[in-house]
Amino acid sequence: MTRPCAPRTTALLSFVLLGGSALLSGCACDPTRGSWHPDGRIETPNGKPFTLSTKEKKLLIAPGSLTITPVENDCAPRLDIGNGSDKISLPLHTGEMTRHSGISIMGVTHNGLSANIVGNWNDIAQGRPHESYTTESCTTYGYCAKQETEKECHEGKCKRETHTRHGHYSDCPGSRPVTIRYDYFKRSYRLDFLNPQNTREKFGTYEGITGSFEQEIDRLTGPCMAY
Numbered sequence: 001m002t003r004p005c006a007p008r009t010t011a012l013l014s015f016v017l018l019g020g021s022a023l024l025s026g027c028a029c030d031p032t033r034g035s036w037h038p039d040g041r042i043e044t045p046n047g048k049p050f051t052l053s054t055k056e057k058k059l060l061i062a063p064g065s066l067t068i069t070p071v072e073n074d075c076a077p078r079l080d081i082g083n084g085s086d087k088i089s090l091p092l093h094t095g096e097m098t099r100h101s102g103i104s105i106m107g108v109t110h111n112g113l114s115a116n117i118v119g120n121w122n123d124i125a126q127g128r129p130h131e132s133y134t135t136e137s138c139t140t141y142g143y144c145a146k147q148e149t150e151k152e153c154h155e156g157k158c159k160r161e162t163h164t165r166h167g168h169y170s171d172c173p174g175s176r177p178v179t180i181r182y183d184y185f186k187r188s189y190r191l192d193f194l195n196p197q198n199t200r201e202k203f204g205t206y207e208g209i210t211g212s213f214e215q216e217i218d219r220l221t222g223p224c225m226a227y
Helices: none
Strands: 039-043 048-052 060-062 064-070 078-082 088-090 102-107 116-125 132-153 157-195 198-209 212-223
Touching: 039 060, 048 198, 060 078, 078 132, 116 198
Parallel strands: none
Antiparallel strands: 039 064, 039 198, 048 060, 064 078, 078 088, 102 116, 116 157, 132 157, 157 198, 157 212
């Protein structure tokens, strides 16, 4: 079971690829994080292979097994395409792979890529949602200790002293219960490789599906209680 390192959300599949950011929310900036690994195949017209190329690299794609790895993270979002012995890695620009618009990679914007790659993905629920329970820190009104610094003067000499005082404050530390609902999914991909000069012409069509993964679908928080 996979659990890509991406910020969980309560909206299903709100993954949006952002380029140019050096930090990840919730994960170190590891370019291997957020990788999806569908098991898939590609079909081509009349069963003929075609060459996918950039200005620096060529990749022969024949009908049958094909490794396509969408990588969703904020430090190195990309689409890796491999034929078993070699691969082409396509860095993704903002908006090229989103839940709303699907996958849309234009060859002209990717170092002379010889095909447009367009498609989408869908999540397929696997079984029933389940829940986990935890707590999180919070602040609330209550009775607690505070560190307060005051200026104190004796015989004309002044200094600042820190004292611990107990009282009612609006921002006392506390905790609250959290219920998180998860569901299991598989993600299916479909990608068409199109001739950039004539997008009605398909070089090939890829279809693949991942193993099961866990995804947060809802989060409920209880009242904050002071310690």
